[in-house]
Amino acid sequence: MEFKIERAKQLKEKPVETKLGFGRHFSDHMLVIDYTEGIGWHDGRIIPYGPIEMDPACMVLHYAQETFEGLKAYRHTDGSIALFRPEINAQRLIKSNERLCMPPVPVDLFLKGIEELVKYEQDWVPKEPRTSLYIRPFCFATESGVGLHPAKKYKFVVILSPVGDYYPEGVNPVKIWVEDEYVRAVKGGTGFAKCGGNYAASIAAQVKAEQNGYTQVLWLDGVHRKYVEEVGTMNVMFLINDTVVTTPLEGSILPGVTRDSIITLLKDWRVTVEERHLSIDELMEAGRTGALKEAFGTGTAAVISPIGELHYKDETVIINDFKTGKLTKKLYDTLTGIQWGRVEDPYHWVKILK
Amino acid sequence: MEFKIERAKQLKEKPVETKLGFGRHFSDHMLVIDYTEGIGWHDGRIIPYGPIEMDPACMVLHYAQETFEGLKAYRHTDGSIALFRPEINAQRLIKSNERLCMPPVPVDLFLKGIEELVKYEQDWVPKEPRTSLYIRPFCFATESGVGLHPAKKYKFVVILSPVGDYYPEGVNPVKIWVEDEYVRAVKGGTGFAKCGGNYAASIAAQVKAEQNGYTQVLWLDGVHRKYVEEVGTMNVMFLINDTVVTTPLEGSILPGVTRDSIITLLKDWRVTVEERHLSIDELMEAGRTGALKEAFGTGTAAVISPIGELHYKDETVIINDFKTGKLTKKLYDTLTGIQWGRVEDPYHWVKILK
Ligand SMILES: Cc1ncc(COP(=O)(O)O)c(C=O)c1O
Ligand SMILES: Cc1ncc(COP(=O)(O)O)c(C=O)c1O
Numbered sequence: 171m172e173f174k175i176e177r178a179k180q181l182k183e184k185p186v187e188t189k190l191g192f193g194r195h196f197s198d199h200m201l202v203i204d205y206t207e208g209i210g211w212h213d214g215r216i217i218p219y220g221p222i223e224m225d226p227a228c229m230v231l232h233y234a235q236e237t238f239e240g241l242k243a244y245r246h247t248d249g250s251i252a253l254f255r256p257e258i259n260a261q262r263l264i265k266s267n268e269r270l271c272m273p274p275v276p277v278d279l280f281l282k283g284i285e286e287l288v289k290y291e292q293d294w295v296p297k298e299p300r301t302s303l304y305i306r307p308f309c310f311a312t313e314s315g316v317g318l319h320p321a322k323k324y325k326f327v328v329i330l331s332p333v334g335d336y337y338p339e340g341v342n343p344v345k346i347w348v349e350d351e352y353v354r355a356v357k358g359g360t361g362f363a364k365c366g367g368n369y370a371a372s373i374a375a376q377v378k379a380e381q382n383g384y385t386q387v388l389w390l391d392g393v394h395r396k397y398v399e400e401v402g403t404m405n406v407m408f409l410i411n412d413t414v415v416t417t418p419l420e421g422s423i424l425p426g427v428t429r430d431s432i433i434t435l436l437k438d439w440r441v442t443v444e445e446r447h448l449s450i451d452e453l454m455e456a457g458r459t460g461a462l463k464e465a466f467g468t469g470t471a472a473v474i475s476p477i478g479e480l481h482y483k484d485e486t487v488i489i490n491d492f493k494t495g496k497l498t499k500k501l502y503d504t505l506t507g508i509q510w511g512r513v514e515d516p517y518h519w520v521k522i523l524k
Numbered sequence: 525m526e527f528k529i530e531r532a533k534q535l536k537e538k539p540v541e542t543k544l545g546f547g548r549h550f551s552d553h554m555l556v557i558d559y560t561e562g563i564g565w566h567d568g569r570i571i572p573y574g575p576i577e578m579d580p581a582c583m584v585l586h587y588a589q590e591t592f593e594g595l596k597a598y599r600h601t602d603g604s605i606a607l608f609r610p611e612i613n614a615q616r617l618i619k620s621n622e623r624l625c626m627p628p629v630p631v632d633l634f635l636k637g638i639e640e641l642v643k644y645e646q647d648w649v650p651k652e653p654r655t656s657l658y659i660r661p662f663c664f665a666t667e668s669g670v671g672l673h674p675a676k677k678y679k680f681v682v683i684l685s686p687v688g689d690y691y692p693e694g695v696n697p698v699k700i701w702v703e704d705e706y707v708r709a710v711k712g713g714t715g716f717a718k719c720g721g722n723y724a725a726s727i728a729a730q731v732k733a734e735q736n737g738y739t740q741v742l743w744l745d746g747v748h749r750k751y752v753e754e755v756g757t758m759n760v761m762f763l764i765n766d767t768v769v770t771t772p773l774e775g776s777i778l779p780g781v782t783r784d785s786i787i788t789l790l791k792d793w794r795v796t797v798e799e800r801h802l803s804i805d806e807l808m809e810a811g812r813t814g815a816l817k818e819a820f821g822t823g824t825a826a827v828i829s830p831i832g833e834l835h836y837k838d839e840t841v842i843i844n845d846f847k848t849g850k851l852t853k854k855l856y857d858t859l860t861g862i863q864w865g866r867v868e869d870p871y872h873w874v875k876i877l878k
Contacts, residue, residue, distance in 0.1 A: 191671075192670075192671050193581075193669050193670035193671040194669055194671070196580075196581055196668075200580055219580065220579075220580075221577035221578060221579055221580075222577070222578050222579075222580055223575035223576070223577055223578075224575060224576050224577075224578050225574075225575055225576075226550075226554055226573065226574075226575075226576055226681055226683050227547075227550055227660075227683055227685075230584075230585065230720075231584065231590060231662060231664055231720075232590070232592055232660070232662060232720060232723070233720050233723035233724050233727070234588035234590060234719070234720025234721045234723065234724040235724050235727070236585060236586070236588060236724070238586055240670075269725075269728060270724050270725075270727060270728070271727045271728055271731055304670070306581075306586070306670050308585060308586060310585055314550075315547050315548055316546075316547035316594075316658070316660050316683075316685060317545075317546050317547040317548070318723055318726070318727065318730070318756075318757060319727070319730070320727055320731060327580055329580050329581060329670075331581075331670060351712060352712050352713075353710055353711070353712030353713045354713075355713075356707055356710040356713070356746045356747075357707070357746075358705060358706050358707030358746060358749070359706075359707045359708075359709075359710070359713075359725055359746065360721075360724070360725045365588070365721070365724060365725075366584075366585070366586060366587050366588025366720070366721060366724070367588045367714075367719070367720060367721020367722065367724050367725055368721065369586070369587035369588065369672055370587050370588040370589050370590070370624050370714070370719060370720070370721050371623075371624075371713055371714045371719075371721055372672070373587070373589070373624060373625045373672065373673070373674055374623060374624070374625055376672070376673070377625055377674060392710040392711075392712060392713065392746060392747070393710075393746070393747050395712070402672075403672060
């Protein structure tokens, strides 16, 4: 598919790169591709960023038939622009769409769309340390009608946002609230899919955590309310004695690109990784005894986010004196090093845009 | 709040009342009210039905912060127009919004909005038997930004659709597929809320049921995969011997207006109603022995939908020879009788528009 291009009449002023925040600014153009049953994906175009007209009965506004992805473009010191494992995002979007009975966006189309848009908007990839261009591909049902069925029309859209650190804290440890009332996802549901409904359902717990002075929520499983799942919008890992423990992929958590990359690094470094059920009781006990050496969340937005404190019911445990752990720091430095081109990339994860 | 009115330049041709289907036609006007944090609900207006402009980063398209309601306006033989217990829908929307951290639409504003819009569009309330005007109020986040947090801006919109029977089958029994792979909701999640994410998550099972020749899905609970929850977009009731058994309201199912009305009727008729956990094994066994006399779904769209067949794993049970049961029929006649003004309304459920 060739994309038509319509240039914005006026370009925006770029925001100050040291004050970007997360997801508040958007670039001048976006990619839009339509889907119609019987025709497939068609009319790919790069057009000025701006409002989309939606029929009030369009299904996404009623039944949330919507999925998304999140990845970043990184500016290397030689000026080139890199993506990080974008094909994994493409494949995950296919799985998300399948769960919601939405047509797959073919991997090639996903990659071509992102690459052409980012190249067209290359001035929007910031240069300051720790900044990047957040890429938000998303898909939604546009068919009108209030009967519930898989829609016959969709849009795939990509928008771009230059970003700085995800947390105002930077890479410093955050305080985590273990949630025992609200549930994010359950096996048989949509936990493994990156679909809007999971996020809408999660806001209440996030608000509750913040009201209690915590930055993010640690979710427990929906069946036993006992096993650790994810941290807010990140996967989560715990260094217990010499072993890194993380939740297995069994349908209720998102299979993170960062999670997979970290596991690969750890295995290469001969650190034992256990993908297994970890009960909150075992975790808190490890916190009490000091067996819990380090803890961190992993995700595209914050990359690695050290956890300094866990609060569960009436108990609080502090991890590593509320300091970023050695392994956490090494993982952060290595992974961000690869992403920004400062560290060798033996895994061929980085894709330089030509 | 006074609503501004902008009349459509051209009115649509009304669809043929005997061929309405469900949710395929929309009236000439819609109600829109905006919400801004710090200001509240403002700028209520009745305007021509038409596209809404949405920023591509608006939160509803990414995080599904969206809720809705569904109720009907009924044409009585004297020409007047009735709503059925609309205040229950108003209260339920408040609960849904609360779960998703969205601002409540006050009951009075909800009622006034619906009443004024329906009166303005009164020619759209059809007159043919079994037809009505389906009213779809919905709420969604319009703030732009890809960081996850409760939005500060929303819209409340009401659209209207003249409808006939929900199922092409009419009030004849339907075949139900008991789903044991996909899960709709779990306690701690959003099952009790009428929010888009629940419906997006449910489509896959619905498609699977249809592929197997069934009309709707019977959901089992997400924890034990054992207890009966709801049927597609209806609550469900079973007449086992002389007792009507239905799922209790414990957070994972929608508290249906129809469910509540039916329970009231049954209790008045001195029929024992048990709101209790009913395992699929007990249900299938009751089907086998014939203790299961009748079964039906309850919901605004189909009112009462008799169930003629249940399929679970490799077993099928036929209920009441695949015929609409006596109690089911009496409930249908009474409830629709009250709604369409043919039967006395001792409960003051019906609200005639003045
Ligand atoms: C719920 C959830 N878990 C985990 C992650 C981490 O995934 P990734 O490493 O691919 O960004 C995300 C996304 O950022 C998420 O939204
Ligand atoms: C999931 C679900 N359960 C039950 C119902 C029935 O609720 P009501 O009787 O209020 O229409 C609905 C809505 O129609 C629904 O969507």
